[in-house]
Amino acid sequence: MKNLLLASIIIFAAAANVYSQKKLIAFSSDATKNDKQQIFIMDEEGDNVKQVAFLDLDCYNPKFAPTGTKLVFCATNVISDYLYVVDLADTSTFRFPMFLDGGIDPVFSADGTMLMYRSEKEEENNIYIMDVATSESFVVSDGSLATHGEFSHDGNRIVYSSSMEQNFDLVVVNLLDTTDKAQQTIVATKDAEIYGTFSPDGTKIAFSSFDINYKGTLKVCDDKGKNVKVISSGGSSYNPKWSPDGNLLAFVSDKSGGKFNIYICKPDGSSLRQLTSENGSTVEFDWSGDSKKIVFDSQSSGVSSVWIIDVEKGTKQNLTGEKANNITPTIQK
Numbered sequence: 001m002k003n004l005l006l007a008s009i010i011i012f013a014a015a016a017n018v019y020s021q022k023k024l025i026a027f028s029s030d031a032t033k034n035d036k037q038q039i040f041i042m043d044e045e046g047d048n049v050k051q052v053a054f055l056d057l058d059c060y061n062p063k064f065a066p067t068g069t070k071l072v073f074c075a076t077n078v079i080s081d082y083l084y085v086v087d088l089a090d091t092s093t094f095r096f097p098m099f100l101d102g103g104i105d106p107v108f109s110a111d112g113t114m115l116m117y118r119s120e121k122e123e124e125n126n127i128y129i130m131d132v133a134t135s136e137s138f139v140v141s142d143g144s145l146a147t148h149g150e151f152s153h154d155g156n157r158i159v160y161s162s163s164m165e166q167n168f169d170l171v172v173v174n175l176l177d178t179t180d181k182a183q184q185t186i187v188a189t190k191d192a193e194i195y196g197t198f199s200p201d202g203t204k205i206a207f208s209s210f211d212i213n214y215k216g217t218l219k220v221c222d223d224k225g226k227n228v229k230v231i232s233s234g235g236s237s238y239n240p241k242w243s244p245d246g247n248l249l250a251f252v253s254d255k256s257g258g259k260f261n262i263y264i265c266k267p268d269g270s271s272l273r274q275l276t277s278e279n280g281s282t283v284e285f286d287w288s289g290d291s292k293k294i295v296f297d298s299q300s301s302g303v304s305s306v307w308i309i310d311v312e313k314g315t316k317q318n319l320t321g322e323k324a325n326n327i328t329p330t331i332q333k
Contacts, residue, residue, distance in 0.1 A: 023332040028060035031324035046319030066112035109155040159196035168192040186225025206240035231269040243291035289333035
């Protein structure tokens with residue numbers, strides 16, 4: 001009897017450990033009582049769905065803090081955009097989330113000490129960085145219309161797009177440099193360079209270059225803007241994201257069939273293959289921390305589903321069904 005009890009305890013502990021290893025996925029859905037987009041979480045198998053934001057605003061674009069215990073997200077109305085945070089360990093914050101600032105496009109530094117976002121709170125569209133510990137923020141962009149800020153993995157640099165010279169140019173800021181040389185334009189052409197993002201080792205930057213017809217060509221350069229290489233042309237390609245291990249680059253493109261799907265390739269553009277082919281177009285996606293899976297939304301008319309796909313095997317699962325508008329998914333690292 002004692003051995004049987006011990007075996008049961010071991011089995012239960014093993015099962016609990018497996019469950020604890022499941023990563024959470026956060027997403028926005030209008031399957032709510034007020035019909036507004038709110039933030040939900042679920043496990044990576046689509047189970048244990050829970051609403052974690054209850055605001056009279058449309059909420060979207062959640063981002064996990066690196067600790068995985070907090071979620072920052074955007075909320076919007078006809079007047080402006082706002083940033084809020086909920087603590088997943090404190091359910092009281094679901095009804096009363098903490099207001100951070102006016103803004104959009106939040107992104108954490110890898111160590112979680114800084115939060116970068118875009119805001120028009122001073123009547124100009126600037127890139128801000130907030131010290132998470134103190135909630136103090138400061139402008140890091142050049143005063144022009146600025147967008148799509150991303151940290152390097154070590155948190156010492158950011159890349160963003162600046163319209164100082166009319167077209168959007170790619171700019172890198174060294175946060176450790178206190179001189180007037182801290183901010184350098186690294187790619188400037190007749191096209192608009194947007195969606196800049198550092199490779200995990202910080203040596204490369206992927207970005208999309210949009211022509212006058214809003215057609216995006218995916219490119220990769222070194223961190224100084226040199227050795228520019230076209231990764232994907234034909235159709236329109238944008239929103240590049242490096243796998244956490246740096247071995248692959250994923251992006252969305254409509255190069256086959258007119259609908260936006262996820263493509264992956266090696267950093268030099270080789271081994272390019274189409275990863276998704278759902279009924280709708282993919283707008284947002286996110287890599288799992290082990291670089292083995294991608295969670296993404298597939299948007300068609302009126303509804304959108306959150307899916308997860310095994311990058312190597314190509315096996316996939318619709319996690320939310322097609323009865324609501326489920327968008328902007330992200331997964332714990």
